[in-house]
Amino acid sequence: MTGCSRELADMLERRRIDICAVQETKWSGSKPKEIGSGYKMMYHGSPRTRARVGIIVSEKFREAVIEVQRYDDRLMKIMIASDSAKIHFFSAYAPHPLLLSICSAIRALGQETTAVPSKDFVIVAGDLNGHVGTEKNGKCAHGGFGVGERNADGERVLEYADAHELVITNAWFHKRVMHLLT
Template sequence: MTAIGVDDLQGAGGNWATVGQTSRAGRRVRRQRQKRKGKSVGLRIGTLNVATMTGKGRELADMMERRKVDILCVQETRWKGSKARGIGAGFKLFYYGVDSKRNGVGVALKEEFGRNVLKVKRVSDRVMSLKLEIEGVMLNVVSGYAPQVGCELEEKERFWSELDEVIESIPTGERVVIGADFNGHVGDGNTGDEEVMGRFGVKERNLEGQMVMDFAKRMDMAVVNTYSEKSEEHRVTYKSGGRSTQVDYILCRRGNLKEISDCKVVVGESLARQHRMVVCRMTLMVCKKKRSKIEIEKKTK
């Protein structure tokens, strides 16, 4: 690297004072921009079908801590009841289930976010949602577990109806993130569906995958993990008996897609034998609250 001396700066028509003023002005502009934007809060949000939560509470908490996951939607918990339970390492699991042998959904949170939960809506053993307030921003986290391919059409339609109802009940100005095992393949490529998904699905779409697409279009949502250009191995969320496919997804409102980045499948965890965790980063832009005149007067006095 070539050193720049005083003569070089003067030769360019400048001097030390000018350079210092320019530097200070640049810093001032950057500070003003940051002030206008407000601060941001980064979250790592994921989803995972755990196959069962029995005997896995601490293991799930350790994995979330190790992978730096703040919020995790879980499916097929097979825990009966409607509770919130500490699972260790400062994590709490809100869950709902009606049968200890099948289904069940939940949302696991870091302790600091667990204190911000305003509302828990347990719709069924396939759909539940949490509303959190984070630095003044309302974030709704929905965990879903769609019926498998062999289930009756009536059961599938009931699931989508429940999910529709949850999303429709959330005000449009609030953030929504869905973490779900949809048991469907949205497929590779997005011709005709560019507004709701990216090009990086896996293999061919099936009927259940089309139901995911129809839901995304109805609710103006985007299938987040299809926008990340990864190798197929790092897009696959389910592996069993030589079959590799994508059935676990993260969705958000299309208008908030710019707030989500780095969505990926986590490989190498042994907590779930067949499913892999999908994790993304969400950056919430927090607007600086204006102080009221009363607050200013109190502080002055």
């Protein structure tokens, strides 16, 4: 366990966050790791890359995780059993637009989302590197709040969300500008 992972676990505990998607992790391999405060991180990544993903789960939800699927360095999923349905929680990371096109990342995410049974729930968390802007422009996934101008990658993210009946939660609630930018 590193100092940063312990710090992250402490912050998740303080904010009472039970499940968290992380991107650009430094650990390679595909195994669970205790990071402190009862949190376990499931991660996936090749030693040759730097853009790895992971999902951190609190002790409260560990027993509910019934499956972990690692697709590639940029996409993984855990399946959580609840009383009423299964929850498919994805951690996704699309490459920076200047490095690679995000089309393949969105396409892979779309394929895996399509494979989820319609009675189950889908949650996608991550960094998709698209700017969805401030305007809804007929997109059901956009709530009318956001920042900046929509770019082509943001349009792809919105098309993906609309096609799978998902919403971009960061664009549904009014927030201070400093909380919209990372």
